[in-house]
Amino acid sequence: MNDQLYQDRIVALAKAKTGAGKLDAPTKSARRDNPLCGDRVTMDIKLDGQGRITEIAHQVRGCLLCQASASALSAVAVGRDAAGVADIRHDAERALGRESGDPREPFTAFAPVAAHKSRQECVLLPFEALKDALS
Amino acid sequence: MAGTEYGMSFDIAAVRRQFPILSEIIDGRPVHYLDNGASAQTPLAVIDAVRHYETTSRANVLRGVHRLAERATEAYENARAEVAKFLGVQPLEVIFTGGCTAAINLVAYSYGSLLKAGDRILLSELEHHSNIVPWQLLRARSGVEIDMIPVTEDGRIDLTKLPRLVTSRTKLISLAHVSNVTGALLDIRAVVAAAKSVGAKVMLDGAQRAPHGPLDLPSLGIDFYAFAGHKAYGPNGIGVLWGKPELLDAMPPFMGGGSMIGRVTFAETTWAPSPRRFEAGTPAIGPAIGLGAACSWMQALDWTAAHDHEMALVQRLMDGLQKVDGTRLFGPASLQNRYPVVSFTLDGVHPHDVAQTLDSFGVAVRAGHHCAQPLMDRFDLDGTTRVSMAPYNDNTDIDALLAGVAHAARTLR
Ligand SMILES: Cc1ncc(COP(=O)(O)O)c(C=O)c1O
Numbered sequence: 001m002n003d004q005l006y007q008d009r010i011v012a013l014a015k016a017k018t019g020a021g022k023l024d025a026p027t028k029s030a031r032r033d034n035p036l037c038g039d040r041v042t043m044d045i046k047l048d049g050q051g052r053i054t055e056i057a058h059q060v061r062g063c064l065l066c067q068a069s070a071s072a073l074s075a076v077a078v079g080r081d082a083a084g085v086a087d088i089r090h091d092a093e094r095a096l097g098r099e100s101g102d103p104r105e106p107f108t109a110f111a112p113v114a115a116h117k118s119r120q121e122c123v124l125l126p127f128e129a130l131k132d133a134l135s
Numbered sequence: 136m137a138g139t140e141y142g143m144s145f146d147i148a149a150v151r152r153q154f155p156i157l158s159e160i161i162d163g164r165p166v167h168y169l170d171n172g173a174s175a176q177t178p179l180a181v182i183d184a185v186r187h188y189e190t191t192s193r194a195n196v197l198r199g200v201h202r203l204a205e206r207a208t209e210a211y212e213n214a215r216a217e218v219a220k221f222l223g224v225q226p227l228e229v230i231f232t233g234g235c236t237a238a239i240n241l242v243a244y245s246y247g248s249l250l251k252a253g254d255r256i257l258l259s260e261l262e263h264h265s266n267i268v269p270w271q272l273l274r275a276r277s278g279v280e281i282d283m284i285p286v287t288e289d290g291r292i293d294l295t296k297l298p299r300l301v302t303s304r305t306k307l308i309s310l311a312h313v314s315n316v317t318g319a320l321l322d323i324r325a326v327v328a329a330a331k332s333v334g335a336k337v338m339l340d341g342a343q344r345a346p347h348g349p350l351d352l353p354s355l356g357i358d359f360y361a362f363a364g365h366k367a368y369g370p371n372g373i374g375v376l377w378g379k380p381e382l383l384d385a386m387p388p389f390m391g392g393g394s395m396i397g398r399v400t401f402a403e404t405t406w407a408p409s410p411r412r413f414e415a416g417t418p419a420i421g422p423a424i425g426l427g428a429a430c431s432w433m434q435a436l437d438w439t440a441a442h443d444h445e446m447a448l449v450q451r452l453m454d455g456l457q458k459v460d461g462t463r464l465f466g467p468a469s470l471q472n473r474y475p476v477v478s479f480t481l482d483g484v485h486p487h488d489v490a491q492t493l494d495s496f497g498v499a500v501r502a503g504h505h506c507a508q509p510l511m512d513r514f515d516l517d518g519t520t521r522v523s524m525a526p527y528n529d530n531t532d533i534d535a536l537l538a539g540v541a542h543a544a545r546t547l548r
Pocket of ligand 1: 235
């Protein structure tokens with residue numbers, strides 16, 4: 001077996017479903033679709049007066065990579081504003097080998113996706129949805 | 136259908152030997168190619184025919200008096216004759232197009248231009264986007280209306296709904312001969328009978344049927360037939376439209392250019408007769424010659440045996456999938472009136488993750504919406520994993536797939 005992509009950490013992140021679900025009264029919400037594969041992510045957030053995330057929830061209709069990414073993102077998003085979320089996106093980009101430098105946790109888990117270009121958008125889709133929700 | 140040119144009846148090892156790519160080893164694993172519905176593999180006979188043209192006859196067609204041009208034109212027209220034989224029609228009724236999509240667009244544009252606002256086109260819920268979007272473009276241009284035949288729970292076009300949907304305003308019914316998602320075979324007779332009762336024309340999208348053996352189009356009572364070369368063991372960039380000659384003759388051109396004219400002046404241009412009217416510009420000569428060779432290759436295969444073989448693989452696949460907890464088959468449960476395209480889902484695992492896992496087992500399949508989003512919406516599916524077979528597939532392909540699905544079920548949920 002040469003099953004490089006689905007390593008335990010990615011599967012664990014997806015199964016953890018951190019932040020999976022909906023918020024009752026989100027300050028903002030945004031949905032993003034990937035027309036090529038049909039993946040869909042909805043992000044609900046609550047913000048404080050400074051535009052920082054106080055609560056986050058996501059619904060993913062998509063593959064394991066997209067679920068794992070939404071879970072990882074939700075685990076580290078609370079307390080961050082738009083700039084802070086843009087900053088952690090660099091960690092995902094680094095893990096995918098699209099930017100140089102070492103990614104911070106938990107995004108090192110996505111390093112196996114660097115070799116699978118066609119699946120990288122799956123990892124980035126939750127970031128796109130959260131960016132829309134924050135804008 | 137005893138083989139003449141390539142002299143063979145059905146013998147799986149002999150069939151496989153003709154497809155060089157099937158002996159490819161990738162990362163130490165053989166290729167288990169089960170994505171034939173997207174693009175089939177191509178046999179040596181096709182590769183040789185294209186090479187022969189490129190190395191001995193390469194020139195433009197219909198235009199030169201030199202000997203290479205004559206060879207090229209002859210090879211191109213011979214290819215048309217091979218395709219015609221495969222379809223059971225006359226060569227001059229066969230139009231080479233850029234693909235199946237291009238053939239459907241040709242009809243939607245040229246035949247569509249004869250339709251008026253308020254005329255109705257009837258499609259089905261399981262159509263490939265390429266048999267939906269061209270009609271929506273026509274609707275935007277001319278105000279025709281589109282009706283849709285729903286599908287049954289087991290993924291067939293629900294023909295019990297035909298009487299309500301076929302009206303005197305219905306001008307054309309365009310349906311998949313075989314579904315690219317469920318493998319369901321259309322009951323053409325019922326469709327043609329309903330169409331005839333109101334004088335509507337019938338077009339079939341044969342993309343998923345043509346790769347499974349010769350046809351006898353005149354006996355079907357239909358008006359147009361489209362298919363793609365690359366799914367029928369031929370090259371890319373070539374497809375076919377067949378149309379009844381009296382319909383083709385009444386249709387204006389789709390594209391203008393060289394080869395499709397009678398006489399051009401700036402005041403007026405007259406059209407060449409079909410098929411040239413619909414083959415503007417230099418055609419895909421090499422690919423057409425390759426498709427001709429693919430049609431004669433198919434013609435030489437014993438399809439009774441090949442079909443039995445394909446259906447035995449479908450049975451093995453369905454039996455095996457049912458042993459994996461959480462798999463659901465989507466499409467007809469029986470082997471009757473279907474072709475070897477099988478879609479399934481695995482509870483708790485996204486189809487793309489199934490397909491990716493299968494890739495690591497050396498198994499190529501397709502996952503996603505299969506360009507049939509209305510069908511996915513109808514069943515509220517993210518997508519399916521689709522296994523599509525060809526005569527060169529064997530039990531090892533199915534068993535490798537089943538091992539991969541079992542692995543995905545164990546590790547990804
Ligand atoms: C049923 C059906 N129709 C049409 C097409 C379009 O074929 P092409 O993309 O080769 O033009 C396909 C291919 O995916 C198909 O499966």
